[in-house]
Amino acid sequence: MPSVNATIDGVERELEAGTTGTDLFADRKDVVVMRVDGALWDLAREVPSGATVEAVPVSDPDGLMVLRHSTAHVLAQAVQQVNPDAKLGVGPPIENGFYYDFDVETPFTPEDLKALEKQMQRIVKEGQLFVRREVTREEALAELSHEPYKCELLTHDTDGAEGASVEIGEGDITIYDNVRRNGERAWGDLCRGPHVPSTRVLQNGWSLMRSAAAYWKGSEKNPQLQRVYGTAWPTKEELTAYKERLAEAERRDHRKLGAEMDLFSFPDAIGSGLAVFHPKGGIVRMEMEEYSRRRHIEEGYEFVYTPHATKGKLFEVSGHLDWYKDGMYPAMHLDEERDADGNVTKQGQDYYLKPMNCPMHNLVFDSRGRSYRELPLRLFEFGTVYRYEKSGVVHGMTRARGFTQDDAHIYCTREQMKDELTKTLEFVLGLLKDYGLEDFYLELSTKNPEKFVGSDEVWKEATETLREVAVASGLELVPDPGGAAFYGPKISVQTRDAIGRTWQMSTIQLDFNLPERFELEYTASDGSRQRPVMIHRALFGSIERFFAILTEHYAGQFPVWLAPVQVRAIPVAEPFNDYLAEVCAKLKAEGVRVELDDSDERFPKKIRTASKEKVPFVLIAGGDDADAGAVSFRYRDGSQDNQVPVDEAVRRIVEAVRTKAQV
RNA sequence: GCUGGCAUGGCGCAAUUGGUAGCGCACCGCUCUUGUAAAGCGGUGGUUGCGGGUUCGAGUCCCGCUGCCAGCUCCA
Numbered sequence: 001m002p003s004v005n006a007t008i009d010g011v012e013r014e015l016e017a018g019t020t021g022t023d024l025f026a027d028r029k030d031v032v033v034m035r036v037d038g039a040l041w042d043l044a045r046e047v048p049s050g051a052t053v054e055a056v057p058v059s060d061p062d063g064l065m066v067l068r069h070s071t072a073h074v075l076a077q078a079v080q081q082v083n084p085d086a087k088l089g090v091g092p093p094i095e096n097g098f099y100y101d102f103d104v105e106t107p108f109t110p111e112d113l114k115a116l117e118k119q120m121q122r123i124v125k126e127g128q129l130f131v132r133r134e135v136t137r138e139e140a141l142a143e144l145s146h147e148p149y150k151c152e153l154l155t156h157d158t159d160g161a162e163g164a165s166v167e168i169g170e171g172d173i174t175i176y177d178n179v180r181r182n183g184e185r186a187w188g189d190l191c192r193g194p195h196v197p198s199t200r201v202l203q204n205g206w207s208l209m210r211s212a213a214a215y216w217k218g219s220e221k222n223p224q225l226q227r228v229y230g231t232a233w234p235t236k237e238e239l240t241a242y243k244e245r246l247a248e249a250e251r252r253d254h255r256k257l258g259a260e261m262d263l264f265s266f267p268d269a270i271g272s273g274l275a276v277f278h279p280k281g282g283i284v285r286m287e288m289e290e291y292s293r294r295r296h297i298e299e300g301y302e303f304v305y306t307p308h309a310t311k312g313k314l315f316e317v318s319g320h321l322d323w324y325k326d327g328m329y330p331a332m333h334l335d336e337e338r339d340a341d342g343n344v345t346k347q348g349q350d351y352y353l354k355p356m357n358c359p360m361h362n363l364v365f366d367s368r369g370r371s372y373r374e375l376p377l378r379l380f381e382f383g384t385v386y387r388y389e390k391s392g393v394v395h396g397m398t399r400a401r402g403f404t405q406d407d408a409h410i411y412c413t414r415e416q417m418k419d420e421l422t423k424t425l426e427f428v429l430g431l432l433k434d435y436g437l438e439d440f441y442l443e444l445s446t447k448n449p450e451k452f453v454g455s456d457e458v459w460k461e462a463t464e465t466l467r468e469v470a471v472a473s474g475l476e477l478v479p480d481p482g483g484a485a486f487y488g489p490k491i492s493v494q495t496r497d498a499i500g501r502t503w504q505m506s507t508i509q510l511d512f513n514l515p516e517r518f519e520l521e522y523t524a525s526d527g528s529r530q531r532p533v534m535i536h537r538a539l540f541g542s543i544e545r546f547f548a549i550l551t552e553h554y555a556g557q558f559p560v561w562l563a564p565v566q567v568r569a570i571p572v573a574e575p576f577n578d579y580l581a582e583v584c585a586k587l588k589a590e591g592v593r594v595e596l597d598d599s600d601e602r603f604p605k606k607i608r609t610a611s612k613e614k615v616p617f618v619l620i621a622g623g624d625d626a627d628a629g630a631v632s633f634r635y636r637d638g639s640q641d642n643q644v645p646v647d648e649a650v651r652r653i654v655e656a657v658r659t660k661a662q663v
Numbered sequence: 664g665c666u667g668g669c670a671u672g673g674c675g676c677a678a679u680u681g682g683u684a685g686c687g688c689a690c691c692g693c694u695c696u697u698g699u700a701a702a703g704c705g706g707u708g709g710u711u712g713c714g715g716g717u718u719c720g721a722g723u724c725c726c727g728c729u730g731c732c733a734g735c736u737c738c739a
Contacts (some may be wrong), residue, residue: 099734107667212734213666219736224666226736255731259674268712324739356739390664391730393737483739573697600696608700621696635697651668 002527003047009147019047021055022197030057032196033066035261040066040249042132042194058201058234068093068132070101070195071206071232072360075179077187078119079228080106082112088189089149089216089225095204096242097231101214103149107226107347108211116228117208122460124202128178128186140173140190149216149225150190188333205239206232254548257556261564261613264397264547273394273401275544280564283593285547285564287383292406292431292539299427301408306360309383312350317517318359321352323486329353329388357383358511358536361409362518365532370522375532376412376420382543383407396548403542410535411520417462417533421469421508427508428493428539430474434660435550436559437505439496445483452486454512463489464511487513497553505546509536557636559662560616560653567594567653568610569631570601579626583619583646590654607634616663617653635663 004016008024015024021034021043033040033052036047042060048052056063072091079086079102089101108116135143137154145152154173176195177188196202209229216222233239250256258264263281266274270491277285293303312331315321320328329352336348354360361379370377384404393399412420427442444467447459470477472492484490490509494502511534514520521529540546560566567587569580577598587594599607610618618634624643625631631649633641644652656663 109667210733211667214735215665224735226666229734266730272730320739327737327739387739390737392664392666392735394731399738487739570699571697572699575697602696602702603698606703607698611700618699620698624698632698638699640699 001463004047006047006050007052008047009054015047017046020044021047021053024053025055027069028055030059031055031202032058032063033194035062042130042634043197044129045132055641058089058196064234065093066194067196067201067234068232070199071097071230073130073176073178073189073191073195074120074123074199074202075116075208075228075230076100076102076189077123078116079502080187082116082119085456087149088147090153090229091189097210097216097229099229101149101216101225101227103225104631105224107213107227112434113208113211113228120206121204121206123178123186124199124204126180126186127198127200128180129198130193131177131179132193132195133175133177133188134172135175137173140175143175143412144310147190153190165185187447202232204236205234207239207243231639243468249501249552252499252552252555253396254398254551257551258397258548261556263551263564266396270318271401272391273389273399275397275400277558281547283564284558284562286434287541288540288543288547288550289406291434295427295431295434296380296408299378299423299654300376301378304364304379304381306357306362306364306381306383307354308386309351309353310360312352314359314363315352315354318356318362318514319517320359321357322409326354327387327389328355329386338477353386354383355385357381357385357405357407357515358409358534359518362520363406363510363536364513365409365411366518366523370532372410372413372522372524372530373523376410376416377532378408379406380406397544398548400542400544403483403544405538405542407536407538410537411515411522412535412612413522413524413530414533417510417535418465418469420535421465421510422472424508424535424537425491425493428508428537429475432493432495432505435546436553436660436662437495437497438527439479442473442479442493443480443483443492443494443504444470445480445485445490445492447484447489448482448486450482452484454487456511459489466491466508466510469540485509487511495549497549498555501552505540505541505549507537507541510534511536554662556617557614557662559660560656563614564593565595565615566592566618567613567617568606568613569594569596569597569619569621570603570606570610571596572620574598576621576623576626580619580621580631583621583631583649586646586650587653590650590652592657610634611636616656619649 003014004017005012005014015423021041025031025043028568031043033056035056036051040056058064058067069092072093076088076091083104085105087103089098089103090100092139136407140154141151145250172194174191175188176191176193177308178186178199180186181438207230211228213224214227216225231239231242233242258281261280261286262278264275264277267276270276280397312321329354331350333348334351336344337346339345361381364379365377384402386402389399389401394401410420410424446463452459468488484565488510490507492504493506494507513529515534522532524530569584571577571580577596581596584594584596597610609617614636616636620632620634628643630643630645632643
């Protein structure tokens with residue numbers, strides 16, 4: 001009997017020729033594929049001589065990806081069984097699940113998805129085997145002649161086809177047949193693989209989530225296909241846990257909490273993507289801004305204010321009207337005069353709402369001659385900008401059409417650039433921490449070779465500087481090749497929130513282009529005129545968006561310093577109203593936002609109301625408390641701290657505000 | 664912008680085949696009030712997002728607009 005040698009999970013072994021992964025890992029039910037010399041293979045394939053083989057369990061990220069990809073196949077089979085006319089697009093695994101695109105006459109309804117799930121369940125129960133078959137391009141084209149999209153993948157280069165690598169990928173062209181246990185071929189699909197051995201592996205850890213349209217190859221120019229999204233997990237328990245995470249995210253949704261907590265709204269009468277802040281949200285926003293202002297002053301920033309509208313010329317100089325006109329509100333044509341015949345007697349002017357603050361800050365810089373002694377010059381503004389976002393992308397306060405940036409532009413010399421960037425990054429991270437965000441990583445966006453201005457050396461220097469600064473921070477650094485804006489590379493700070501979602505927060509961006517376009521200059525120590533470097537930076541990005549992120553991060557339970565109402569005083573019964581009113585007066589004198597609930601409601605109702613409003617401190621007083629000159633604390637989690645002397649209570653609350661504590 | 668779905672008092676929802684728009688919370692009033700998430704009773708509030716159309720009759724059917732939701736595309 002011929003034999004081969006192979007390294008199996010780190011152990012060198014002699015195997016009978018023809019041994020497969022299925023044979024090797026027969027006693028390990030959790031193994032779904034194997035890694036052979038670094039590549040993922042179906043278990044049913046034979047182990048080649050000299051190979052290094054590792055078991056890949058379903059819990060491994062690669063194993064999970066394969067599971068999800070296989071689930072996508074089961075979906076596609078179900079769709080074509082229900083509707084044989086459905087044409088297949090692509091069906092890759094994605095984060096938390098998979099999708100598959102179909103060209104069908106009518107879009108899928110929620111009822112259709114239910115029916116498809118039933119059909120998928122049948123396929124899973126049948127325990128169909130995924131069988132790999134190598135074919136030539138010609139064979140594939142012949143076999144798939146009725147699948148126009150698959151043929152396109154086979155004959156055209158697949159640039160831009162998101163997920164297309166899953167279908168063909170590098171090397172051999174393969175078709176995966178789904179084979180029933182009686183040997184009958186149930187279905188097949190062009191696919192690079194690999195797959196789990198049998199549909200039975202999917203068990204009941206998957207679910208279809210929704211359907212939506214998606215462009216073929218992700219381009220608006222192409223026809224729209226109907227995409228079905230699903231999720232898949234190794235077990236039912238993990239599926240349930242995932243659905244619970246989604247439900248938690250829904251409970252925290254700032255749009256929902258914003259309405260419930262009376263923080264802000266988006267009146268239809270104003271228009272899409274334009275928010276109004278109510279008094280409670282106004283307090284939160286004011287606190288956010290106030291603290292930011294104070295810290296900026298400490299860090300040597302100077303404050304400027306600039307208008308919301310400008311003549312178009314400014315954005316011609318900056319280049320925005322060339323590159324970003326689509327993102328701007330259309331021009332207001334002003335000051336034109338005509339005679340009785342309609343002839344123009346006075347030329348009008350186009351005015352625009354500003355989509356960015358930097359051009360205006362440049363005008364502040366340029367308002368007089370600048371000396372090197374003034375640099376770095378840091379101009380800060382809570383600058384409100386307006387961007388005409390396409391109707392489908394507006395999303396609560398995270399993607400609005402009018403929003404306020406905590407925007408600053410730093411003008412400095414080449415030599416100062418590195419120190420200034422280091423300082424800025426430290427400042428950014430420190431400030432975000434003060435708002436309660438803890439978990440960060442950085443992304444370095446580098447030059448897009450298709451879209452940039454300036455010389456290679458300048459880009460190289462800027463990018464290297466940013467990289468050094470990022471590395472020195474000690475944070476994880478993720479490259480984002482080609483992600484830079486045309487005028488310079490950037491570092492962005494990403495943060496993970498309380499339920500593990502990541503948000504892009506601050507950006508620090510180097511810009512050699514705008515100083516050029518605006519011909520900004522300062523006088524150097526030798527009397528020569530020099531061009532400053534410009535650093536764009538925003539910490540919150542937009543206050544509205546940051547507000548939304550904090551609301552979701554805290555699930556509406558803001559730390560005391562941000563809470564709209566910090567203390568609600570609740571008497572056990574009416575006779576203690578006056579006693580608590582005195583306590584409230586003491587707190588008010590310390591600047592605490594306190595409310596006495598002296599309404600006619602009964603005690604338990606008042607507790608419930610305060611609880612629903614997520615007030616951090618509820619102060620209760622009844623006979624026992626009043627006799628002791630004390631109050632009782634009730635916290636948002638229902639826990640209790642009884643009969644705390646009034647002065648001590650005031651001290652504690654003031655301290656919690658001062659230290660930005662969460663309670 | 665594209666595809667699909669949705670729009671009923673402040674909020675959450677109901678209204679058989681087209682046939683008198685209801686409920687809970689909130690709000691207002693009255694009665695009640697001593698310990699931890701809803702006291703009781705009564706009341707106000709809607710030309711069903713807007714504009715057309717079909718019909719004896721439209722919340723319900725059709726068309727257009729506005730807004731919202733999900734995804735795609737986009738995000739300086």
